[in-house]
Amino acid sequence: MVIGSQSNNTLEIRDLVVEYRTRERVVHAVNSLSLTVGRGQTLGLVGETGAGKTTTGLAVMGLIPKPAGVVLGGAILLNGEDVLHKSDREMKQIRGKTVSMIFQDPMSSLNPVMSIERQISEAIRAHDRSLTRSQVLQKAHEMLEMVGIPRDRGSEYPHQFSGGMKQRVVIAMALSCKPDLIIADEPTTALDVTIQAQVLGLMKDLKDQYRTSMVMITHDLGIVAETCDSVSVMYAGSIVEHGTLHDVFDDPLHPYTKGLFGSLPRLDDRRAKLQPIKGLMPDPSNLPTGCTFWPRCDHAKDVCRVEKPNPTYFGGEHFVNCHLFNEEISGARTVNMGD
Amino acid sequence: MIRYMIKRLLAMIPVLIGITFLVFMIMQLAPGDPARLILGENASPEEVKELREQMGLEDPVLVQYFRYMVNLCKGDMGKSYITNRLVASEVAARFPYTLKLALVSAAVSILIAIPLGIIAAVKQNTIFDNTCMVLSLVGISMPAFWMALMLVLVFSLRLGWLPVQGANMGWRSYVLPSIAIGFMNMAAIARTTRSSMLETIRQDYVRTAKSKGISNASAILGHAFPNALIPTVTVVGVQLGGLIGGAVLTETVFAWPGLGRLIVQSVNARDVPMILGCMVVMSVSFSVINLVVDLLYGLLDPRVKSMYA
Amino acid sequence: MMKHLFRRRAEPEEGSMSLLQESWMRLLSNKGAVAGMVFLTILVLTAICADLIYDYETEVIMQDIPSRLQPPSLKGHLLGTDEYGRDLLARLVHGSRMSLVVSFSSVVLALAVGGTLGAMAGYFGGVIDNIIMRLTDVLLAIPMTLFAIVIVAALGANTTNLTLALGASSIPIFARVVRASVLTVRQAEYVEAARSIGAKHGTVILRHILPNCIGPIIVQFTLRIAQAIYNTAALSFLGMGVQPPAPEWGGLLASGRTYIRDYSYLSIIPGLAIMSTILALNLLGDGLRDALDPRLK
Numbered sequence: 001m002v003i004g005s006q007s008n009n010t011l012e013i014r015d016l017v018v019e020y021r022t023r024e025r026v027v028h029a030v031n032s033l034s035l036t037v038g039r040g041q042t043l044g045l046v047g048e049t050g051a052g053k054t055t056t057g058l059a060v061m062g063l064i065p066k067p068a069g070v071v072l073g074g075a076i077l078l079n080g081e082d083v084l085h086k087s088d089r090e091m092k093q094i095r096g097k098t099v100s101m102i103f104q105d106p107m108s109s110l111n112p113v114m115s116i117e118r119q120i121s122e123a124i125r126a127h128d129r130s131l132t133r134s135q136v137l138q139k140a141h142e143m144l145e146m147v148g149i150p151r152d153r154g155s156e157y158p159h160q161f162s163g164g165m166k167q168r169v170v171i172a173m174a175l176s177c178k179p180d181l182i183i184a185d186e187p188t189t190a191l192d193v194t195i196q197a198q199v200l201g202l203m204k205d206l207k208d209q210y211r212t213s214m215v216m217i218t219h220d221l222g223i224v225a226e227t228c229d230s231v232s233v234m235y236a237g238s239i240v241e242h243g244t245l246h247d248v249f250d251d252p253l254h255p256y257t258k259g260l261f262g263s264l265p266r267l268d269d270r271r272a273k274l275q276p277i278k279g280l281m282p283d284p285s286n287l288p289t290g291c292t293f294w295p296r297c298d299h300a301k302d303v304c305r306v307e308k309p310n311p312t313y314f315g316g317e318h319f320v321n322c323h324l325f326n327e328e329i330s331g332a333r334t335v336n337m338g339d
Numbered sequence: 340m341i342r343y344m345i346k347r348l349l350a351m352i353p354v355l356i357g358i359t360f361l362v363f364m365i366m367q368l369a370p371g372d373p374a375r376l377i378l379g380e381n382a383s384p385e386e387v388k389e390l391r392e393q394m395g396l397e398d399p400v401l402v403q404y405f406r407y408m409v410n411l412c413k414g415d416m417g418k419s420y421i422t423n424r425l426v427a428s429e430v431a432a433r434f435p436y437t438l439k440l441a442l443v444s445a446a447v448s449i450l451i452a453i454p455l456g457i458i459a460a461v462k463q464n465t466i467f468d469n470t471c472m473v474l475s476l477v478g479i480s481m482p483a484f485w486m487a488l489m490l491v492l493v494f495s496l497r498l499g500w501l502p503v504q505g506a507n508m509g510w511r512s513y514v515l516p517s518i519a520i521g522f523m524n525m526a527a528i529a530r531t532t533r534s535s536m537l538e539t540i541r542q543d544y545v546r547t548a549k550s551k552g553i554s555n556a557s558a559i560l561g562h563a564f565p566n567a568l569i570p571t572v573t574v575v576g577v578q579l580g581g582l583i584g585g586a587v588l589t590e591t592v593f594a595w596p597g598l599g600r601l602i603v604q605s606v607n608a609r610d611v612p613m614i615l616g617c618m619v620v621m622s623v624s625f626s627v628i629n630l631v632v633d634l635l636y637g638l639l640d641p642r643v644k645s646m647y648a
Numbered sequence: 649m650m651k652h653l654f655r656r657r658a659e660p661e662e663g664s665m666s667l668l669q670e671s672w673m674r675l676l677s678n679k680g681a682v683a684g685m686v687f688l689t690i691l692v693l694t695a696i697c698a699d700l701i702y703d704y705e706t707e708v709i710m711q712d713i714p715s716r717l718q719p720p721s722l723k724g725h726l727l728g729t730d731e732y733g734r735d736l737l738a739r740l741v742h743g744s745r746m747s748l749v750v751s752f753s754s755v756v757l758a759l760a761v762g763g764t765l766g767a768m769a770g771y772f773g774g775v776i777d778n779i780i781m782r783l784t785d786v787l788l789a790i791p792m793t794l795f796a797i798v799i800v801a802a803l804g805a806n807t808t809n810l811t812l813a814l815g816a817s818s819i820p821i822f823a824r825v826v827r828a829s830v831l832t833v834r835q836a837e838y839v840e841a842a843r844s845i846g847a848k849h850g851t852v853i854l855r856h857i858l859p860n861c862i863g864p865i866i867v868q869f870t871l872r873i874a875q876a877i878y879n880t881a882a883l884s885f886l887g888m889g890v891q892p893p894a895p896e897w898g899g900l901l902a903s904g905r906t907y908i909r910d911y912s913y914l915s916i917i918p919g920l921a922i923m924s925t926i927l928a929l930n931l932l933g934d935g936l937r938d939a940l941d942p943r944l945k
Contacts, residue, residue: 061550063546063549063550088555092552092553092554093552094552095549095550095551095552096550096551096552097552100550100551101550103543103546103547103550105543108542108543108544109543109544109546109547110544110547111544111547111548111562111565111566112544112566112640112641112642113565113566113569113639113640113641114562114565115641119548122548122551122553122561123551123552123553126551126552126553127552157641157642159641159642170547173547173551174550177552353782354785354786354789355789357782357783357785357786357789358786358789358790361786361787361790362790362798365798365799365802366798366801366802367802368802368803369801369802369803370804476680476927476930476931477923477927479930480874480923480924480926480927480930481923481926482878482881482882482919482922482923482926484882484885484901485901485915485918485919485922485923488901488905488908488915488919489915489916489919491908492908492912492915492916496908496909580791581791583791583794584791584792584793584794585793587793587794587797587882587886588793588882588885588886591885591886592905602794602797603797603886606797606798606800606801606888607887609801614798614801618790618794618798621791621794622789622790622791622794625789625790625791626789629789
């Protein structure tokens with residue numbers, strides 16, 4: 001079961017830095033981001049639009065759009081092996097087989113002029129050349145049935161399916177080679193609420209069936225609560241808080257995380273006013289110095305504008321990158337490091 | 340699909356009736372008396388009148404048109420005023436030359452232009468791309484008949500490699516005319532292929548394809564290209580249609596024994612039945628090309644196909 | 649003139665620019681389009697001033713047999729002389745006038761007739777739309793060059809008939825373009841508003857609808873002029889257009905063709921003139937399309 005001696009983790013990202021360079025400006029999409037996904041675990045990657053979540057997913061896939069996108073540093077360990085130093089050929093083997101991605105918009109992520117069974121077959125054949133044509137098709141049909149689409153609809157084209165059905169096709173495609181890791185990039189954002197629940201349920205079942213690890217990229221805390229084991233909150237290209245589902249939901253620490261929860265309507269106290277986070281995401285081509293959140297933070301102090309905060313641990317894997325905690329509980333880090 | 344084809348074929352009929360009617364009426368405006376043309380200046384007015392009655396020229400125009408259409412359906416396009424030969428057999432003898440030339444140049448230009456367009460799109464903003472684009476811009480601006488003259492000047496007169504004109508030297512006769520006709524098409528097709536490839540390469544489904552673990556090349560050729568082909572086919576259709584009309588000029592330069600040259604000769608000789616015959620055949624070919632393009636859409640794009648299923 | 653244009657580009661006005669100004673800025677940032685405009689400006693000025701540069705009767709038409717077929721030289725005739733000893737440059741300069749006048753007036757004609765038909769079809773819809781569109785279907789099913797040839801064949805070969813023929817063959821294209829544009833703006837609220845306060849049909853079309861489909865029309869106009877230049881030259885080349893001794897580029901090419909073996913400049917130079925003009929128009933047309941509708945890029 002354990003492949004790399006050093007890791008029981010399917011995915012480990014360390015200090016990843018990604019930039020998009022255009023003629024006019026440099027967009028700092030991912031800034032020294034680190035995260036870990038344990039075997040069979042689901043990590044929720046939460047943040048606003050533009051926080052760099054999708055870029056992180058694409059970096060793992062080796063699909064950062066070139067030439068604008070540049071990975072400047074860090075490491076991405078898949079089963080203990082760094083994918084940033086793989087050749088194109090090796091990456092081809094990894095994509096789809098070790099890690100696959102479910103994209104946000106099922107309407108545009110399927111090829112409109114290719115039947116869905118061919119699109120699934122393509123994924124299967126890319127990683128198993130020994131199968132005959134009919135075996136591949138057979139497998140593709142099995143995948144379709146697994147996501148609840150009758151096999152005789154396989155010869156149809158994407159436009160003949162509804163949005164939810166298309167996303168099922170995409171899921172079938174992503175799972176067709178039984179990858180170790182699935183990166184799901186807002187898989188239900190483009191779908192109706194009722195369909196969302198169906199698709200999420202399906203993904204959860206299949207994940208458990210295959211013991212697949214998953215990164216669930218989303219801005220929807222409800223989805224996180226439903227599907228994830230742990231949560232990383234992302235802001236302006238780096239993680240500001242991380243912990244198990246319970247850590248983060250029961251005891252959110254970072255002002256930004258608290259803000260995210262404050263932006264949700266509450267059922268237990270409907271008279272409570274919504275407390276949206278003031279301001280907007282900073283322009284990623286012109287990030288503030290120090291803590292990137294300080295311009296929107298009610299608790300910002302002088303140090304926040306100058307110095308980047310370090311992680312402060314609160315038992316287990318729960319940590320927060322915030323000066324408030326660096327100072328207030330300065331002993332906490334050493335005490336809890338041993339866990 | 341077959342029902343759609345039949346529907347499209349039926350829709351061609353009124354258009355063809357319209358074309359023949361229009362051309363027939365325009366030719367009525369032509370000055371001069373065909374009977375006089377046939378009999379010569381020395382014929383007496385009585386002889387001319389007799390021949391006019393024989394030819395049915397004394398009847399109302401609409402009756403003449405109706406008669407022409409009835410005969411056309413039987414495959415009879417009348418006789419030439421000048422040579423007295425059957426228009427249908429003359430046109431039938433010339434048409435294959437025009438068609439062969441059109442097919443050769445179309446095939447060559449498509450086979451060269453599409454790969455060029457794809458490579459230019461993949462290597463956007465490189466020297467290769469820029470060179471292709473400048474050349475193709477010049478290509479769509481260069482009059483085919485001038486290009487024909489320049490090709491003759493260089494390859495026939497200066498270098499002596501290829502025949503100056505005519506169609507009787509096997510494949511060598513085809514080289515210059517098909518380049519002259521095909522170059523502009525090639526340029527136009529390459530430009531469209533490039534711009535639609537630039538669009539499809541960035542589509543999400545190409546990224547999805549790559550995420551499955553297929554190679555970059557298969558993602559581009561297997562996913563981006565089939566989608567880029569849809570707008571390209573439109574332009575190919577327009578260009579092929581242009582081949583028919585453009586044939587008039589290149590055939591004149593190369594003294595090519597096709598329909599284009601025949602129609603120019605007939606216009607100069609005021610040979611109305613021959614002009615009509617050529618126009619009918621060329622317009623029908625033009626409509627058939629458009630029909631084929633429409634049917635190709637159905638094959639290339641399942642969204643179109645299901646609209647007519 | 650160009651200096652003035654560039655100065656405006658260097659100092660964009662403060663605040664919001666109108667849509668037209670914005671398009672104009674985009675057009676000026678397109679090198680190809682600017683090059684095309686410069687070329688066309690020079691060409692049009694040459695055509696307008698043709699009589700000041702070369703006298704039509706004595707330098708363009710009058711034969712001078714002793715100095716026939718002189719090759720281009722810096723001392724004598726810059727671009728050489730033709731088979732009747734006439735200066736090729738003089739004939740080219742006056743020929744530009746001929747090409748431009750025929751092309752421009754034929755496209756204006758096509759725009760006027762086709763535009764009216766298209767606007768009517770798009771605005772009224774129903775039976776009128778159906779009749780007009782079936783008519784354009786028929787016209788579009790005839791290859792354009794051929795259609796022009798047939799008209800010239802019936803009416804006789806001269807400059808007026810050539811203009812008519814070229815104009816007629818461009819009618820369906822303008823009808824289509826204008827109809828499509830009208831259809832997209834017809835439903836707009838300001839049109840509804842104008843109609844609801846009882847404006848006449850003609851007023852609504854002219855005042856409210858046409859100004860808003862001007863973009864595609866300008867683009868198509870430029871590209872059609874290029875096509876018309878080509879067809880003018882083509883028909884004259886076939887002897888069905890402008891008749892000698894009047895100079896026209898296609899006609900110059902046709903007569904130069906006889907001497908192509910030994911006096912190739914007579915064929916090369918007129919062709920270059922035709923090609924550069926079409927190229928300039930294509931560059932400008934592409935630039936206009938990108939400038940007027942960035943989405944189409």
